[in-house]
Amino acid sequence: MLEFRDVSFKYKEDDEILFKNLSFFIEQNEFVAIVGASGCGKSTIFRLINGLEGLQSGEIFWRGRKLAEVDHLFNAFMPQNDLLLPWRTTLKNVEMPLELESISKAERRRRALELLETVGLAEWANVLPRELSGGMRQRVSFARTLMTGADMLLLDEPFSALDYLTRLQLQDWLVEQYLIQPRTIIFVTHDVDEALYLAKRVLIMEGRPVQGISSVDVPLTYPRIRADLLKPELVNLKKQLLNKLGSSTRSESEVVNHIV
Amino acid sequence: MYKKMNDSEGFGFRKRPAGNSRLMKEYRREAKPNSGLAVVVGLVIILAWQGIAMVLAKPYILPTPIQVIIRMWELRKQLLTVHLPATLGITSIGLGISIILGLFLAIMMAEFPTWERALYPLVVSSQTIPTTAIAPLFVLWFGYGIWSKVLVTILMTFFPIAINVHNGLKGVKREHIELFLTYGATRWQIFWKLRVWIALPHFLAAIKMAIPLSLIGAAIAEWLGGQAGLGYFSKRMITQLDGAAVFAPIVLLSVVAIICVSVIGGIERRVITWTQDR
Ligand SMILES: Nc1ncnc2c1ncn2[C@@H]1O[C@H](COP(=O)(O)OP(=O)(O)OP(=O)(O)O)[C@@H](O)[C@H]1O
Ligand SMILES: [Mg+2]
Numbered sequence: 001m002l003e004f005r006d007v008s009f010k011y012k013e014d015d016e017i018l019f020k021n022l023s024f025f026i027e028q029n030e031f032v033a034i035v036g037a038s039g040c041g042k043s044t045i046f047r048l049i050n051g052l053e054g055l056q057s058g059e060i061f062w063r064g065r066k067l068a069e070v071d072h073l074f075n076a077f078m079p080q081n082d083l084l085l086p087w088r089t090t091l092k093n094v095e096m097p098l099e100l101e102s103i104s105k106a107e108r109r110r111r112a113l114e115l116l117e118t119v120g121l122a123e124w125a126n127v128l129p130r131e132l133s134g135g136m137r138q139r140v141s142f143a144r145t146l147m148t149g150a151d152m153l154l155l156d157e158p159f160s161a162l163d164y165l166t167r168l169q170l171q172d173w174l175v176e177q178y179l180i181q182p183r184t185i186i187f188v189t190h191d192v193d194e195a196l197y198l199a200k201r202v203l204i205m206e207g208r209p210v211q212g213i214s215s216v217d218v219p220l221t222y223p224r225i226r227a228d229l230l231k232p233e234l235v236n237l238k239k240q241l242l243n244k245l246g247s248s249t250r251s252e253s254e255v256v257n258h259i260v
Numbered sequence: 261m262y263k264k265m266n267d268s269e270g271f272g273f274r275k276r277p278a279g280n281s282r283l284m285k286e287y288r289r290e291a292k293p294n295s296g297l298a299v300v301v302g303l304v305i306i307l308a309w310q311g312i313a314m315v316l317a318k319p320y321i322l323p324t325p326i327q328v329i330i331r332m333w334e335l336r337k338q339l340l341t342v343h344l345p346a347t348l349g350i351t352s353i354g355l356g357i358s359i360i361l362g363l364f365l366a367i368m369m370a371e372f373p374t375w376e377r378a379l380y381p382l383v384v385s386s387q388t389i390p391t392t393a394i395a396p397l398f399v400l401w402f403g404y405g406i407w408s409k410v411l412v413t414i415l416m417t418f419f420p421i422a423i424n425v426h427n428g429l430k431g432v433k434r435e436h437i438e439l440f441l442t443y444g445a446t447r448w449q450i451f452w453k454l455r456v457w458i459a460l461p462h463f464l465a466a467i468k469m470a471i472p473l474s475l476i477g478a479a480i481a482e483w484l485g486g487q488a489g490l491g492y493f494s495k496r497m498i499t500q501l502d503g504a505a506v507f508a509p510i511v512l513l514s515v516v517a518i519i520c521v522s523v524i525g526g527i528e529r530r531v532i533t534w535t536q537d538r
Contacts, residue, residue, distance in 0.1 A: 050442045077442045083435055086534040087457050097443045101455070129535050148443065 001028040001152065001184050007058035009041075009048060010053070016209055018044060021058065024203055024213050029182040033195035036205030037245055042188040046154045049186075051076055054151060076150035080157050084129040091116065091125040097148045115143040118177075135166035142174075150183040160189065170227075171198060176252050179222055186208060186216035192241050196220075204244050218243065323504035328511060331504035339493070346488040348516070350406060350478040351527060354413025355470060361414070362421030362466075369422075370429035370448075370455065380426070387419045392480055399485045409481035409489075415478035417470035424466035427457030461535060466530045471524065472517045479513060 003025045010017040018041045026032050047053050048060060051067065060067040084093045090110050098108035116122045119139040121132075122156050131136055138158060145153060149222060158174075159167045177196060178185060189195050195202045202216045216237065219242075220228050306325050312323040332339065365383070369376040395412045402408035432455050440450050482491030491511035496527070497505035 047438075050438070052438055052441065075442075077439065079435055079439055082433070083439050084434075085454075085457070096453075100445045100449055108520070128533060246498045259382075 001030070001063060002026040002186075003061040004048075005059045005061065006047075007060060008049065009044065009053065010054040010056055011053075015058070019210050022210065022213055023058075024215065026184060029180055029184055031185045031198065031200045031201060033115060033189055033199035034205065035195045035245065036210070036239065037194055038190060040205045040207075040210055040258060042205065043156055044189075046077060046186075049075060051152060056252060075152040075154055076145040076148040077154045078141055078145040078158050080158060081161060082129075082137045084137055084140060084144075086129055088125050090121060090132070093140055093216075094143045094147055095127065096144060106257070108116065112143075112147060115146055116140075118146075118243055121145045125171045133166075134162050134172065138162060138170065153186070155187045155191070157188055157195070160191070163176075167194075174198065175222060175231045177223070192238055192245070193229060193237055196234060196238060196242075197224060197226070202241065206244050214244065234254070263421040263522070276496050279463030280499045286430060290371045303517035311362070313499070315505075318503075320501040320503040323507055327504045328507040330513065331502075335505060337507055339490070339508060342488055343490045343493045343509065343514060344516070346492075347475070347478050347482065347490045350413060350481070350489065351474045353406070354410045354478065355417055357410070358414045358417040358421055358470065358474070359467070362418050363425060363463075365422045366459075367420045371424050371451070378383050383419060383422055387423070391415050391477070395477075395480055396484055397479070404485045405472070406475045408506075409478055409486065412475045412481040413477035416473045420469050421463075424462045425459055431462070432458045464519045464524060464532065468524050468528075473516050474515050479509075 004022055007019055007022045008017065009019045016118065034042055034045065048055065049067070086097070088096070091109070094115055095108045095110040097202075098111065100204050112126065114123065118123055119142060121136060121139055121143070123134060124136065124140075129140065130236070138161070142158065145155075159170050162170065171194060187195070187198060196218055199218055202218060204214050204216065206214060208211055218237070219233055229238075265366075268381075282457045298434075310324050310326065311324045313327075316322055319327055346442065365375075380483055393413065394415075396414075398408040398411045402411060405509060436454055437450060443452070478489065479491035479494070482489035483495050486492040490513055494506050497508075
C-alpha cells in the first residue's frame with residue numbers, strides 16, 4: 001500500500017539531516033503505530049506522505065506508483081491538534097473536505113450528519129467548537145478525517161492532548177471503528193502502551209537523528225483488553241521498545257524500573 | 261455502518277470551575293467591562309466642566325455644557341441639514357475609498373511576496389507622517405473642493421485598514437493551510453474559507469479605529485478651507501467669539517463617532533461569535 005524506499009530528508013531551515021535512507025512498508029488495511037522520541041520526525045513522515053515537502057533522495061510508493069505521480073492522494077490526515085475552524089459549527093467543520101471538492105450541499109450535509117452520528121455527536125451538530133470538550137473536538141476532527149472518504153488514515157497523536165480516561169475510551173472506540181470497517185491506519189504516538197494496545201505492528205524510529213526504523217509485530221489479536229498488556233511477552237516487548245527509544249538517554253536499569 | 265458512540269459514556273461538557281474566588285471574579289469583570297463606573301466618571305467630568313465654566317464666566321472661551329447644549333438646539337437646523345451632511349459625505353466617501361484601497365493592498369501584499377517586500381515597509385513607515393501637518397498641502401494642490409478633504413480622510417484611515425487586514429490575512433496558522441492543502445484545496449479556497457475568516461475580526465477592529473480618524477480628517481480639512489462642514493462651522497464661530505457654537509460641532513462629531521463605532525461594535529458581536537469570552 002505504502003512504501004518508503006531509502007528516503008532521505010532534511011528541512012531547508014535545519015542543518016542536520018532528519019532521515020537517512022529510511023525504508024519501511026505498510027500493507028493494505030494494516031493498523032500500524034509509529035513511535036519515536038519527541039522531535040524525531042514522526043509528523044514529518046506524514047508531511048512527506050502528504051506531499052508537503054520534497055524528498056532529498058529515495059522514493060515513496062503508493063500502491064506501487066511513485067507518490068509524485070499520484071495526482072490525488074486518497075489519504076486522510078488528522079493533525080496533532082484538532083485544528084477545527086472556530087467559526088464553523090461542528091457540522092460545517094465536518095463538511096469541510098467535501099465542500100472543498102465542491103460536492104453538493106445536500107449530499108455533504110447528509111454524509112456529515114451520518115459521520116457525526118457515528119462519533120456520537122449528532123446533537124452537537126450546530127454548536128461552535130469552543131463549546132465542545134477536548135475529547136469531543138478530537139472526535140469531530142476524526143469525523144472530518146473520515147469525511148475525506150480516504151482508505152488510508154494518517155493519525156498524528158490524535159489522543160495525546162486528552163485526559164487519561166477520555167484517551168482510553170477513544171482508543172477502544174478507534175479499534176471498534178477499525179474492526180467494523182478495516183482500512184489502512186498509520187497512528188503516530190510517543191506512548192508505547194497506546195501503540196501496543198492499538199496496532200498490529202509497531203514501527204520504532206530509533207535514535208536522533210533517525211538511524212533506522214525497526215518493525216515489531218504485536219502478538220495479540222483483536223478485540224483486545226487492557227489486561228493483555230500485562231502478559232509477560234507484552235511486558236517484554238514493551239521493555240524492548242522502551243530500550244530502543246530511550247537508548248540514548250536512559251540506561252537499561254532505569255527503563256526496567258520505570259516499568260515495574 | 262459504524263457503531264454509534266453514546267455520550268452518556270462520558271465526554272460531556274467540560275465543567276467550568278465554580279468561580280467564587282475573588283481573582284476569578286476580577287478576571288470575569290475584565291472580560292466584560294462594566295460601563296456603570298465609566299458613566300459616573302463621565303458625569304463627574306461634565307459637572308466639573310460646568311463648575312469651572314461657571315466660575316470662569318467667560319462663555320466665549322469656555323461655555324458651560326448647558327450653554328453648549330442650548331446653542332446646539334438653536335443651531336440644529338444649520339448643523340443637521342447643512343454641515344453634518346457635508347462632513348458625513350466627505351467621511352463616507354473617504355472611508356469607502358480607504359476600505360477599497362486598503363483591502364486591495366492588504367490582499368495583494370498577503371498573496372504576493374513581491375508586493376509585500378516592495379510595499380509593506382513603506383506602508384508601515386508612512387504611518388509616522390503627521391497627516392495633520394501635510395493636510396494643508398492637499399488644500400494647496402486640490403483646492404477648496406471636496407477632493408482635498410476626501411484625500412485627507414483617506415490618508416488618515418488607509419494605513420490602519422491596510423495594515424490590520426494584512427496582519428489578519430497573514431495570521432493564518434501554517435498547520436491550517438497545510439490541512440487545507442491535504443484536502444486538495446485551491447489557493448482561492450484557502451483565501452475564502454480560511455484567510456478571510458481569520459482577517460474578519462481584524463477588519464472590523466480596523467473600521468472601528470478608522471471611523472473617528474476619518475471624522476477628524478474631514479473636520480481638519482474643512483477647518484483648513486471650505487464652505488460647509490462641521491470643521492468649517494467651528495472655525496467660523498471662532499471668528500464670531502461664539503464659544504458655545506464652537507463646541508457644538510465638536511460635540512456633534514463625537515456623538516456621530518460614538519454612534520458609528522457602536523453600530524460596528526454591534527455588528528462585530530453578532531458576526532464574530534467564535535472568539536468572544538462568554
Ligand atoms: N516545517 C518545518 N520546518 C523546519 N523544521 C521543522 C518543520 N517541522 C518540523 N521541523 C523540525 O524537524 C524535527 C522533527 O519534527 P517533527 O514535528 O516531525 O517531530 P515529531 O516526531 O512529530 O515530534 P513531536 O513528538 O513533538 O510531535 C524537529 O526538530 C523540528 O524542529
Ligand atoms: Mg509531531
